[in-house]
Amino acid sequence: MEVILSVLCQGMIYSIMALGVYITYKILDFPDMTADGTFPLGAAVSAMMLTGGMGSGWTFLTLLASFAAGAVAGMLTGLIHVKCKVRDLLAGIIMMTALYTVNLRISGKSNVPLFSSETIFSNKAIDGIFQWLLPSSLNSYKVLIIIVVASILCKLLLDLYMKTKSGFLLRATGDNATLVTSLAKDKGLVKILGLSIANGLVALSGGMMAQYQRYFDITMGTGTVIIGLASVIMASNLMKNIPVIKNTTAVIAGAVVYRGAWAAVMALGLDAKDMKFITAALLLIFLVISMERKKKVKTHA
Amino acid sequence: MKKTISAILRMASILSMVMAVTLLTACGAKDEETTKTTGASKSEMTTEADGDTTGETAAKGDLAESSYTIGISQFAQHGSLDNCREGFIEGLRQAGIVEGENLTVDYQNAEADTGLANQIAQNFVAGKVDLICAVATPSAQSAYNAALNTDIPTIFTAVTDPVAAELAGEDRMPVGNVTGTSDKLPVEAQLAMIREILPDAKTIGIIYTTSEVNSESTIAEYEAAVGEYGFELETVGISSIADVPLAADTLLAKVDCLNNLTDNTVVSALPTIIEKANAKGIPVFGSEVEQVKIGCLASEGIEYFQLGVQTGQMAAKVLKGEMAASEMPYEIIEESSLYINGAVAEKLSIEISDEVRERATEFFTEIE
Numbered sequence: 210m211e212v213i214l215s216v217l218c219q220g221m222i223y224s225i226m227a228l229g230v231y232i233t234y235k236i237l238d239f240p241d242m243t244a245d246g247t248f249p250l251g252a253a254v255s256a257m258m259l260t261g262g263m264g265s266g267w268t269f270l271t272l273l274a275s276f277a278a279g280a281v282a283g284m285l286t287g288l289i290h291v292k293c294k295v296r297d298l299l300a301g302i303i304m305m306t307a308l309y310t311v312n313l314r315i316s317g318k319s320n321v322p323l324f325s326s327e328t329i330f331s332n333k334a335i336d337g338i339f340q341w342l343l344p345s346s347l348n349s350y351k352v353l354i355i356i357v358v359a360s361i362l363c364k365l366l367l368d369l370y371m372k373t374k375s376g377f378l379l380r381a382t383g384d385n386a387t388l389v390t391s392l393a394k395d396k397g398l399v400k401i402l403g404l405s406i407a408n409g410l411v412a413l414s415g416g417m418m419a420q421y422q423r424y425f426d427i428t429m430g431t432g433t434v435i436i437g438l439a440s441v442i443m444a445s446n447l448m449k450n451i452p453v454i455k456n457t458t459a460v461i462a463g464a465v466v467y468r469g470a471w472a473a474v475m476a477l478g479l480d481a482k483d484m485k486f487i488t489a490a491l492l493l494i495f496l497v498i499s500m501e502r503k504k505k506v507k508t509h510a
Numbered sequence: 511m512k513k514t515i516s517a518i519l520r521m522a523s524i525l526s527m528v529m530a531v532t533l534l535t536a537c538g539a540k541d542e543e544t545t546k547t548t549g550a551s552k553s554e555m556t557t558e559a560d561g562d563t564t565g566e567t568a569a570k571g572d573l574a575e576s577s578y579t580i581g582i583s584q585f586a587q588h589g590s591l592d593n594c595r596e597g598f599i600e601g602l603r604q605a606g607i608v609e610g611e612n613l614t615v616d617y618q619n620a621e622a623d624t625g626l627a628n629q630i631a632q633n634f635v636a637g638k639v640d641l642i643c644a645v646a647t648p649s650a651q652s653a654y655n656a657a658l659n660t661d662i663p664t665i666f667t668a669v670t671d672p673v674a675a676e677l678a679g680e681d682r683m684p685v686g687n688v689t690g691t692s693d694k695l696p697v698e699a700q701l702a703m704i705r706e707i708l709p710d711a712k713t714i715g716i717i718y719t720t721s722e723v724n725s726e727s728t729i730a731e732y733e734a735a736v737g738e739y740g741f742e743l744e745t746v747g748i749s750s751i752a753d754v755p756l757a758a759d760t761l762l763a764k765v766d767c768l769n770n771l772t773d774n775t776v777v778s779a780l781p782t783i784i785e786k787a788n789a790k791g792i793p794v795f796g797s798e799v800e801q802v803k804i805g806c807l808a809s810e811g812i813e814y815f816q817l818g819v820q821t822g823q824m825a826a827k828v829l830k831g832e833m834a835a836s837e838m839p840y841e842i843i844e845e846s847s848l849y850i851n852g853a854v855a856e857k858l859s860i861e862i863s864d865e866v867r868e869r870a871t872e873f874f875t876e877i878e
Contacts, residue, residue: 319723
């Protein structure tokens with residue numbers, strides 16, 4: 210039971226990050242490496258605000274601040290790509306590298322524990338609400354409930370945004386950039402906006418992760434992009450044949466399933482050393498099965 | 511073509527379903543296994559390794575009370591940390607808790623991935639182990655956090671600064687059901703030893719990794735202490751192993767000797783550093799016996815194996831119920847041991863006085 214609970218918690222936190230990767234990889238068709246830097250950026254911002262001391266009711270502000278910090282980082286990646294005409298992959302890598310220093314500067318040291326600080330998961334205000342709302346037997350689900358509410362909120366807001374004019378332009382930029390230009394809109398600006406939102410989400414997820422695991426560590430961003438990509442690719446596979454399910458929902462499910470597969474492999478007694486290889490293999494298998502690459506090559510030919 | 515694609519897609523969804531099912535059954539199987547302490551039948555879904563455990567527990571049904579399962583979560587693979595882990599198991603053995611007899615060890619290495627460290631800790635908690643042994647800071651934090659609302663004690667080792675990691679208070683007492691040992695380096699003893707061997711040296715150089723919190727706190731200690739021994743400190747921070755050669759070149763132009771911490775990344779690149787330094791006739795001091803073996807001039811450090819043994823003995827007390835982890839202050843090794851490599855001294859034509867030589871725990875005459 211605990212394993213399922215922890216898979217759901219971690220999976221749902223990562224799903225917010227996966228939504229961000231979904232925007233860049235699927236919608237904008239932009240291979241964004243910034244996420245490896247923005248995930249710990251959000252964590253650092255949250256950690257520093259919490260250790261600095263926040264009022265109980267205001268801990269959620271850390272998430273907004275994380276989002277804002279990530280959005281700025283994403284915007285810079287966009288600016289580097291659009292204004293300085295640096296290739297998309299490189300722009301992300303440059304930003305990711307720079308963020309390592311930024312993160313260390315924000316946090317001051319490479320590991321910031323949060324055991325004695327209030328977090329979004331445990332503070333007087335939220336404990337009070339839950340005491341009033343839930344029977345104490347369900348208290349162990351408190352963390353999960355908060356995470357689920359947060360990730361569904363992110364999903365719904367993203368869904369709403371996608372239906373606005375700006376959201377349509379975002380989708381059009383990835384699918385058919387010429388159309389955007391012919392509508393007299395600047396596709397560069399749309400890309401910058403998309404990268405901002407995406408990295409904001411990634412940072413928000415990082416902020417939540419730091420509070421969930423109760424420490425910030427500078428290395429926690431390693432492999433973020435790959436987890437995000439795996440989730441998104443799994444999502445598009447799992448849910449392709451079910452038209453009722455929105456893509457964003459599928460991404461959340463994908464992140465949870467990916468985390469689940471991971472936990473299953475470990476529970477089956479596999480050595481943790483082999484995890485990275487399994488991640489790579491899973492990703493490859495899913496890519497090959499979905500023929501995603503082949504299709505892409507065709508459309509461009 | 512379309513047909514094949516849809517067939518493949520179907521296969522994909524089946525595959526994912528299978529994975530989800532395996533997850534559920536795997537968890538189920540694990541839960542079952544732990545609740546059935548004297549269970550005679552092997553769970554069908556368990557792997558070979560798990561099967562063995564079940565068999566053992568069954569065979570020792572009458573000893574069920576005094577047999578333990580512990581989880582070891584090690585943050586990275588690294589000579590010192592490995593020694594620490596082996597020492598830990600030895601410490602338990604000395605207290606009568608022997609692996610394979612009345613102890614089952616589930617060892618997992620997070621390969622320096624904090625996400626993985628979390629998952630490992632949570633799997634241990636879900637598997638209801640009797641105790642989690644966490645090696646190095648992020649693993650210790652993950653384990654403590656995962657076990658926060660359970661009665662599973664966490665015993666950490668190789669955490670340089672448990673106070674900064676919020677695993678213990680200023681008075682060394684634990685913040686919760688967590689205690690262990692610190693691998694704090696004996697900075698003063700090391701500086702005194704360097705002064706003894708190099709009476710004329712002015713500047714000490716240290717290369718450290720900016721992502722390792724242990725190195726940061728040790729550097730701060732060095733900064734505070736060097737003046738007392740008449741040294742100046744030059745440090746260069748690196749972010750990955752690829753930066754080592756350049757960092758070494760930069761530093762070697764400015765210093766009289768190099769001093770090496772227990773910094774994981776730098777230790778991995780130690781041969782490069784030693785080679786570059788020795789080419790310029792500059793000695794490199796280590797922090798641990800393994801480093802002296804491969805070519806550091808000397809080290810006044812702690813022995814990780816011994817640290818592990820000490821930790822294992824603490825864990826044994828907790829396992830046997832003699833003391834709760836929450837009432838034991840964390841421990842450090844007070845005594846340092848001196849190791850000298852004579853072959854290196856000869857190569858750099860540095861004379862080691864007999865006085866120093868006699869004090870050494872071991873004097874190596876060759877470079878490994």
